[in-house]
Amino acid sequence: MVFSFFNKKSTDKADVRMPPLQGAPIVSAVVSRPPAQAVPPAQVPAVEDGLDTTINTCYGIEVFEETDPYSEIAEHAAILFANGQYEVARSTLESVVQNNADQGVVKLWLMLFDLLRIRNDRNAFDALGLDFASICELSPPSWKEGAESTSSKSKEKPQTAAGVVILQGAVTGSDAAFDELLQALSKGEPRTLDMGRLAGIDSEASGRLAKILHQARHRDLAWGLGSGTETLAKRFSARLIAGQTRDENMWLLVLELFQFLGQEALFEEKAVDYAITFEVSPPAWEPPRAKPAVKEEEKEPSLSEVLLDAPMTSSLEGEILQGRLDAIACQLIPGEECRLDFSLVQRMDFVSAGALATLLKEANCKQITIVQPNRMVAELLRVMGIDKIASIELAKY
Numbered sequence: 001m002v003f004s005f006f007n008k009k010s011t012d013k014a015d016v017r018m019p020p021l022q023g024a025p026i027v028s029a030v031v032s033r034p035p036a037q038a039v040p041p042a043q044v045p046a047v048e049d050g051l052d053t054t055i056n057t058c059y060g061i062e063v064f065e066e067t068d069p070y071s072e073i074a075e076h077a078a079i080l081f082a083n084g085q086y087e088v089a090r091s092t093l094e095s096v097v098q099n100n101a102d103q104g105v106v107k108l109w110l111m112l113f114d115l116l117r118i119r120n121d122r123n124a125f126d127a128l129g130l131d132f133a134s135i136c137e138l139s140p141p142s143w144k145e146g147a148e149s150t151s152s153k154s155k156e157k158p159q160t161a162a163g164v165v166i167l168q169g170a171v172t173g174s175d176a177a178f179d180e181l182l183q184a185l186s187k188g189e190p191r192t193l194d195m196g197r198l199a200g201i202d203s204e205a206s207g208r209l210a211k212i213l214h215q216a217r218h219r220d221l222a223w224g225l226g227s228g229t230e231t232l233a234k235r236f237s238a239r240l241i242a243g244q245t246r247d248e249n250m251w252l253l254v255l256e257l258f259q260f261l262g263q264e265a266l267f268e269e270k271a272v273d274y275a276i277t278f279e280v281s282p283p284a285w286e287p288p289r290a291k292p293a294v295k296e297e298e299k300e301p302s303l304s305e306v307l308l309d310a311p312m313t314s315s316l317e318g319e320i321l322q323g324r325l326d327a328i329a330c331q332l333i334p335g336e337e338c339r340l341d342f343s344l345v346q347r348m349d350f351v352s353a354g355a356l357a358t359l360l361k362e363a364n365c366k367q368i369t370i371v372q373p374n375r376m377v378a379e380l381l382r383v384m385g386i387d388k389i390a391s392i393e394l395a396k397y
Contacts, residue, residue, distance in 0.1 A: 117144065268285060325355055
């Protein structure tokens with residue numbers, strides 16, 4: 001007897017078609033089991049506030065990821081501010097903080113306070129303080145002068161003893177001190193250059209100062225360098241690496257400072273590195289022709305002397321634009337700690353923030369701390385990932 005194994009329908013097997021998953025192919029299967037019983041739909045947990053739900057459309061898996069609902073707003077406002085769109089950044093923050101007492105929104109309140117302070121809008125600042133106290137039930141920040149007023153005051157010429165020229169803070173090629181030095185040079189007058197409070201100097205200023213000091217030596221003028229200059233010269237020298245052809249003006253300034261200080265061994269060592277780096281003959285050693293003319297009663301403890309073993313602090317002010325970071329770069333000494341004072345910085349643009357991130361990554365410093373940036377700048381630094389490279393110390397209110 002022959003039995004046919006084909007075209008035979010089975011009465012004890014159910015043809016069950018599984019519902020297709022979105023994005024997956026339809027599969028038909030014959031299952032050897034009784035018809036499925038009705039199963040109630042799975043209970044999907046309610047989505048809590050502040051959770052971002054993402055559904056995997058292939059496998060139907062729900063993933064819950066906790067996010068800060070105000071983070072994107074803070075980033076957006078910081079980028080607008082960095083681009084100089086002050087009013088748009090202000091409106092963005094105001095629209096969110098209005099009648100909003102959420103704990104997470106306090107950060108946006110503080111960003112708005114700093115924005116108004118930077119813009120020197122005292123009336124709006126005071127009004128915001130009343131709203132903040134009423135809505136958030138917290139004490140508002142107190143008013144202090146905005147960056148523009150503080151910056152202008154910091155640039156006022158300090159009172160100095162006769163014949164002493166001070167270079168302090170972050171010096172650029174347009175610093176008024178160069179006019180005074182050139183005038184003294186033309187008249188043959190004695191001068192003492194105090195650089196004990198110098199935080200940074202850009203390439204143009206380095207070149208101008210090197211030429212002025214070189215001419216003063218060759219004219220046998222009674223010029224001298226104030227206390228703390230030797231420590232500063234060694235710090236500048238440490239950041240100049242043989243083979244790295246950048247900032248030639250700083251190389252020339254360091255060599256000139258070693259000439260003035262009578263540091264022949266340090267001069268010769270750096271001169272060899274200079275020749276290797278730029279493939280030119282270095283300046284020749286010349287003994288100092290004039291002793292430093294610093295009177296004992298005119299000497300004041302310089303920052304370099306008081307904080308000889310402390311981290312160097314580079315002070316910046318105003319707006320940092322177009323990636324000009326020379327005043328910062330000269331303080332990033334490999335293997336040392338560095339503190340960058342941002343308390344007087346009004347704004348940093350997006351290009352400069354990106355350049356700063358690259359600069360800090362390549363600095364190989366022991367530790368870098370950015371001190372008291374305003375909240376708008378601090379948020380931009382966070383957006384650029386600088387908070388993962390350096391510590392950021394915010395001002396406490």
